[in-house]
Amino acid sequence: xxxxxxxxxxxxxxxxxxxxxxxxxxxxxxxxxxxxxxxxxxxxxxxxxxxxxxxxxxxxxxxxxxxxxxxxxxxxxxxxxxxxxxxxxxxxxxxxxxxxxxxxxxxxxxxxxxxxxxxxxxxxxxxxxxxxxxxxxxxxxxxxxxxxxxxxxxxxxxxxxxxxxxxxxxxxxxxxxxxxxxxxxxxxxxxxxxxxxxxxxxxxxxxxxxxxxxxxxxxxxxxxxxxxxxxxxxxxxxxxxxxxxxxxxxxxxxxxxxxxxxxxxxxxxxxxxxxxxxxxxxxxxxxxxxxxxxxxxxxxxxxxxxxxxxxxxxxxxxxxxxxxxxxxxxxxxxxxxxxxxxxxxxxxxxxxxxxxxxxxxxxxxxxxxxxxxxxxxxxxxxxxxxxxxxxxxxxxxxxxxxxxxxxxxxxxxxxxxxxxxxxxxxxxxxxxxxxxxxxxxxxxxxxxxxxxxxxxxxxxxxxxxxxxxxxxxxxxxxxxxxxxxxxxxxxxxxxxxxxxxxxxxxxxxxxxxxxxxxxxxxxxxxxxxxxxxxxxxxxxxxxxxxxxxxxxxxxxxxxxxxxxxxxxxxxxxxxxxxxxxxxxxxxxxxxxxxxxxxxxxxxxxxxxxxxxxxxxxxxxxxxxxxxxxxxxxxxxxxxxx
Amino acid sequence: xxxxxxxxxxxxxxxxxxxxxxxxxxxxxxxxxxxxxxxxxxxxxxxxxxxxxxxxxxxxxxxxxxxxxxxxxxxxxxxxxxxxxxxxxxxxxxxxxxxxxxxxxxxxxxxxxxxxxxxxxxxxxxxxxxxxxxxxxxxxxxxxxxxxxxxxxxxxxxxxxxxxxxxxxxxxxxxxxxxxxxxxxxxxxxxxxxxxx
Numbered sequence: 001x002x003x004x005x006x007x008x009x010x011x012x013x014x015x016x017x018x019x020x021x022x023x024x025x026x027x028x029x030x031x032x033x034x035x036x037x038x039x040x041x042x043x044x045x046x047x048x049x050x051x052x053x054x055x056x057x058x059x060x061x062x063x064x065x066x067x068x069x070x071x072x073x074x075x076x077x078x079x080x081x082x083x084x085x086x087x088x089x090x091x092x093x094x095x096x097x098x099x100x101x102x103x104x105x106x107x108x109x110x111x112x113x114x115x116x117x118x119x120x121x122x123x124x125x126x127x128x129x130x131x132x133x134x135x136x137x138x139x140x141x142x143x144x145x146x147x148x149x150x151x152x153x154x155x156x157x158x159x160x161x162x163x164x165x166x167x168x169x170x171x172x173x174x175x176x177x178x179x180x181x182x183x184x185x186x187x188x189x190x191x192x193x194x195x196x197x198x199x200x201x202x203x204x205x206x207x208x209x210x211x212x213x214x215x216x217x218x219x220x221x222x223x224x225x226x227x228x229x230x231x232x233x234x235x236x237x238x239x240x241x242x243x244x245x246x247x248x249x250x251x252x253x254x255x256x257x258x259x260x261x262x263x264x265x266x267x268x269x270x271x272x273x274x275x276x277x278x279x280x281x282x283x284x285x286x287x288x289x290x291x292x293x294x295x296x297x298x299x300x301x302x303x304x305x306x307x308x309x310x311x312x313x314x315x316x317x318x319x320x321x322x323x324x325x326x327x328x329x330x331x332x333x334x335x336x337x338x339x340x341x342x343x344x345x346x347x348x349x350x351x352x353x354x355x356x357x358x359x360x361x362x363x364x365x366x367x368x369x370x371x372x373x374x375x376x377x378x379x380x381x382x383x384x385x386x387x388x389x390x391x392x393x394x395x396x397x398x399x400x401x402x403x404x405x406x407x408x409x410x411x412x413x414x415x416x417x418x419x420x421x422x423x424x425x426x427x428x429x430x431x432x433x434x435x436x437x438x439x440x441x442x443x444x445x446x447x448x449x450x451x452x453x454x455x456x457x458x459x460x461x462x463x464x465x466x467x468x469x470x471x472x473x474x475x476x477x478x479x480x481x482x483x484x485x486x487x488x489x490x491x492x493x494x495x496x497x498x499x500x501x502x503x504x505x506x507x508x509x510x511x512x513x514x515x516x517x518x519x520x521x522x523x524x525x526x527x528x529x530x531x532x533x534x535x536x537x538x539x540x541x542x543x544x545x546x547x548x549x550x551x552x553x554x555x556x557x558x559x560x561x562x563x564x565x566x567x568x569x570x571x572x573x574x575x576x577x578x579x580x581x582x583x584x585x586x587x588x589x590x591x592x593x594x595x596x597x598x599x600x601x602x603x604x605x606x607x608x609x610x611x612x613x614x615x616x617x618x619x620x621x622x623x624x625x626x627x628x629x630x631x632x633x634x635x636x637x638x639x640x641x
Numbered sequence: 642x643x644x645x646x647x648x649x650x651x652x653x654x655x656x657x658x659x660x661x662x663x664x665x666x667x668x669x670x671x672x673x674x675x676x677x678x679x680x681x682x683x684x685x686x687x688x689x690x691x692x693x694x695x696x697x698x699x700x701x702x703x704x705x706x707x708x709x710x711x712x713x714x715x716x717x718x719x720x721x722x723x724x725x726x727x728x729x730x731x732x733x734x735x736x737x738x739x740x741x742x743x744x745x746x747x748x749x750x751x752x753x754x755x756x757x758x759x760x761x762x763x764x765x766x767x768x769x770x771x772x773x774x775x776x777x778x779x780x781x782x783x784x785x786x787x788x789x790x791x792x793x794x795x796x797x798x799x800x801x802x803x804x805x806x807x808x809x810x811x812x813x814x815x816x817x818x819x820x821x822x823x824x825x826x827x828x829x830x831x832x833x834x835x836x837x838x
């Protein structure tokens with residue numbers, strides 16, 4: 001199943017055997033592809049599983065000495081539009097995000113589909129079937145379908161790398177944005193890839209400058225209708241575009257059975273392996289461009305078969321485009337599960353089930369049910385994600401909970417601090433920036449319901465800059481009353497410590513021209529009550545929370561903000577290094593587990609006999625915060641002076 | 642040295658135990674011998690105390706995930722994660738666990754029945770004795786090469802290890818050797834419930 005390297009006439013990459021073969025993450029491979037194919041501007045917003053794409057661009061632009069502007073933008077819409085303007089100026093550009101980030105960038109995406117692009121423009125939108133770390137398992141290919149832009153669906157890191165050139169070619173030939181859609185199991189897969197010797201890609205020869213085009217860039221609704229007709233025509237032509245044959249495969253073993261498979265993306269590789277494991281050969285059509293799908297390729301394939309199984313994820317992009325419904329099996333008829341990742345076990349079971357129905361012999365991999373049952377009977381500790389030992393957010397949440405207790409409403413947001421739900425101080429999270437807007441909504445609802453519970457929203461610094469400012473303006477302007485704690489750990493932690501607009505360095509290490517100030521932004525929104533505190537200083541933090549609460553209640557009051565200021569302990573370990581407070585649990589500990597359940601630091605664990613709590617010295621970072629966690633005083637600093 | 646044949650390995654442990662480094666070590670060593678490599682790692686929230694699983698494949702297949710019941714070798718950096726991922730190992734496959742304790746007897750019975758050979762090594766303690774608990778993963782790599790079941794020679798691991806994390810090279814190579822020495826006598830033996838007296 002080796003996909004040959006596609007020859008792209010505009011790249012002169014030497015492919016001799018002395019070139020280094022590197023192990024690259026799928027995302028890095030995409031980054032390499034962007035640099036190799038002459039991308040001049042690459043923007044992104046961090047989001048698992050896409051974050052390493054920009055990091056790959058930065059790595060390889062430095063490696064090959066290429067002039068590529070790279071940017072961690074404030075959010076995905078901003079990232080998209082910055083890259084779009086570059087494309088309209090005749091230069092190749094790209095923007096990368098996770099699938100829910102595409103929702104944020106959807107506004108310019110749909111518009112840009114109509115206006116079209118000049119320099120090739122690639123939108124990398126990484127889906128997360130499962131989901132492993134997202135709020136949805138949505139399918140970016142279906143957004144492509146609705147927006148009417150073509151989408152390429154790579155099945156391996158190497159293929160994703162090679163598809164970049166193809167994406168740029170299609171984008172420039174038809175002057176449309178092109179979506180490149182990897183999924184988690186590709187983004188975070190590692191594969192051997194041969195690096196090009198050198199990169200000699202030259203820019204387009206049209207002067208590379210922005211040209212006025214009133215019927216496109218400033219098309220009013222009447223002209224938008226014409227652009228729509230144009231777009232529809234482009235889609236028809238792209239459908240029969242010869243997307244490089246290397247990315248397709250039409251596997252027709254000699255046996256000639258009546259069941260075939262149409263597949264794309266990582267699932268294709270999973271399906272091929274499943275066929276090997278089942279010891280069966282079936283015709284398989286691999287699709288490289290799920291939308292707009294080549295109807296001629298598909299109908300030719302389906303003709304000779306009685307049953308066609310569609311294996312794609314996370315949703316029905318290919319399946320919906322097939323006019324032939326009788327022969328098709330997929331999600332719509334329940335053959336394929338409607339939610340969750342298509343793991344090898346599930347794919348195997350689907351294929352096996354279908355073949356059995358059609359009377360074809362298979363040899364499924366046996367699952368030893370006896371051993372499975374024995375294993376299931378063993379209780380293993382639950383390993384859920386938790387805030388790190390020493391995390392400032394834990395101290396903040398603990399104090400918030402201490403002050404307001406269970407009779408409060410805690411709108412939360414997306415980031416490491418979502419894990420505040422382990423401390424039961426996060427009740428909701430919807431999307432980026434949602435904490436503030438939801439708090440706003442909860443306030444309105446509380447007025448109607450006569451609900452007197454205080455509302456305490458929490459949001460991170462990067463998330464606040466992403467989409468927290470407008471909600472704050474809205475809340476203050478309309479007179480909402482709630483407490484907002486901005487958990488400022490000076491970075492975008494969960495996704496890998498990418499810099500934000502308040503950091504002094506940019507994506508590729510150069511100095512920022514200017515840094516934003518969260519406190520100034522907050523003031524400018526009209527907030528009257530702003531306090532900054534170190535969450536480690538419990539007493540002060542709690543006192544401020546009390547004052548904040550009063551501020552939300554008094555006549556002249558409104559939104560009250562506390563900025564919880566402490567750098568992420570992984571990002572900036574030096575900051576906490578000189579504040580070492582080793583602790584111990586005294587003999588008097590009665591094993592009530594309050595600290596374990598409410599403070600829930602991984603550095604605290606039960607003794608083997610389960611009677612008392614002890615410090616796990618392998619995980620404890622000596623922050624001393626748990627001293628406050630035990631209200632009975634059984635956790636004490638080791639050297640009391 | 643020859644490249645290893647088609648091989649499917651599962652590596653598992655907790656975030657912070659060095660599963661990713663071990664995966665890199667194995668993958669790069671195989672690569673240096675001319676093998677094609679496909680690895681699937683868990684990222685993101687795994688660093689914050691969660692379980693980490695790497696699927697590692699040498700050979701032609703480009704499927705990122707390994708199906709349960711088909712992995713040739715499972716290497717676990719702790720006992721709990723071994724139990725959590727045990728269903729991945731195929732009959733007549735191998736299991737290597739970093740643990741002070743042995744597998745529960747009720748599990749050993751199934752392993753014997755399925756022809757799965759399991760090896761337990763207290764790598765944490767060995768690592769601590771060498772100077773740092775963080776080297777348990779390297780000890781396991783050495784152990785693996787000593788067992789002679791993955792088609793990769795000890796020398797190949799040595800070469801790759803000295804280029805990865807060069808600042809810890811001396812200690813790492815010592816750890817690799819300790820693991821190797823522990824693995825060699827166990828080649829061709831299976832540790833059954835009866836023999837662990």
